[in-house]
Amino acid sequence: MKYAALFDLDGVLADSHHAFLSTIAGFATFHLGRRVTVADLPPHASITPRDGVLAALGATGPLNEEGWDAATATATLTARVFPYVMPVLTELRAAGWATGIVTARTQRRVPWLLGPEVRALIDVIVCSDDAPLKPDPGGVLLALDRLGVSADRAVFVGDMRSDVLAGQAAGAVTVGAGWGFTPPEQLTDAGADLVLNDPGQLTPTLLQWADTGMPTGNRKRS
Template sequence: MKRAVLFDLDGVLVDSRAAQLAALAGFATSALGRRVTVADLPAGAATTPRAQVLAELGLAGAINEDGWEAATATATLTAEVFPFVADTLTVLRDAGVATGIVTLRSRQRVNWLLPHDVLELIDVIVCYEDAVPKPAPDGLLLALDKLGVSPADAVFVGDMESDIHAARAAGVTPIGSGWGFSDASTLTRAGAALVLPRADDLAGALLSLTDAPGRAT
């Protein structure tokens, strides 16, 4: 039986909350022609759709994608991979567990966020342009198809309600990331089979989950 662990990217593998907020503030500053700081952003901006946040700042309508790309590229320089990521991925690989990322980021932005040594430890990456985005299950199913793993033999670690909904729709065990963008109660209400409050011994927890027979989804 081949097993797999799939991960969301932002908030799960990469500590990018500050970078996302900085991108919003930087883009708004350029577009509005006045200083907009992170403190000026609406409450919950990190987990609110980009268009909604910018509309609340007075930027309703079409977004200048070149300007957004520039703001994002600059902001992601401040994002860091969580310290546990490389070791976790290495332990999973040594145990014969396939790994993948399913993200709403474009492939270009994934390459901005992840260093080469981490990219080499990931078996498959499904990006925004590859499949209908979460909460649809398409990206998870595409990743598992590429890995040759049944949904019943996989878990998906995510930190947003859309991650949990996508996993359940795909028949994959949804695991909440308590260190990410959403709190544990939000992930539990969304249907997470388990919410890990911290990333302590993440590899061990994930190996136990992938070994467990009859995991609930």
């Protein structure tokens, strides 16, 4: 009996909140030709699509991906993987769980956040160049297909409303990461089956579900 734990990347596995804001500010500085700092960004910039944030700053037109990559590569040097990640992934794999990531980042950019020691504990990584962006469930479904795990034996851990909606639409149990970009109450309002503020509770919660039966909660079945 195989189970799968899928994770969003930014804000869930990687403490990249400030790095994400720095990426936007750095790119806007490059694009606009004037200094833009994190303090200059509009409210809720960390949970707003990048095009919307850049437009609010006056950066319009096609996005220069090379410029974005340069800003991202520099900013992510300040990001760190959360301390819980290695122990949780190690324990889940020891218990026979498959692990995966579904992220809006591209395959090129994931290694800028995750070192090889973390990637070695991940069985599949689905990025924006592999499947549609969340809340479309395509990325979650692709990850499960590659893992050979059915949605009713899968958990998707995310910190955005789009994560919750994608997991629900795929038929997986959804766990809100209350330590991420979005306040816990907003993840509850989005319909997450469970919201955790302490990532240390992930492993015991998931292993208990595997023993007692996965909750059905707010899941939408196709």
